[in-house]
Amino acid sequence: MNALDLSPLFRTAIGFDRLARLMDTARAADAPSYPPYNIERTADDAYTLTMAVAGFGQDDIEITAQDNVLLVSGKAPQPSDDSRFLHRGIAGRAFERRFVLADHIRVEGASLENGLLHVALKREVPEALKPRRIAIAGGRPQQPAIEGRVEAANTQEGQTQAA
Secondary structure, eight states, rough: OOOOOOOHHHHHSOOOOOOOOOOOHHHOOOOOSSSSSEEEEETTTTEEEEEEHHHHHHOOOEEETTTTEEEEEEOOOOOOOOGGOSOOOOOOOOEEEEEEEOTTHHHHHEEETTEEEEEEEEEEOOGGGOOOOOOSSSSOOOOOOOOHHHHHHHHHHHHHHOO
């Protein structure tokens, strides 16, 4: 596999070296294929992760979000009598899937129905980090005055007017 040269992209991007490391890691790692999943954009700032987890119950699955990583793991349910199966085609093995979350992505909840695990995710950017429009006024911007200078200016102004 040929290495992809992304240097033109990074010529005008600042602080995206983490992205380059993530791409290198993703390319090098053998991604597990079980269980299969979909990631769906449901709104501008909302996503749903759907995983096919047939055979797993609510008590068999654990979902953890920490440090921009979503970890979904499942412990295989153990049948009481393994000898009764003539053929076992439904996978019942344990799994662990990790998903890297972008900044400000929050897990809103999860549900399990018909063998599908749905995890609702939402991007919530804090007000302080949202772009804001700055109004342009005429003249010079008002700067806060330093106390000692204001008193001196008022004293000089009073002396000039008295003279």
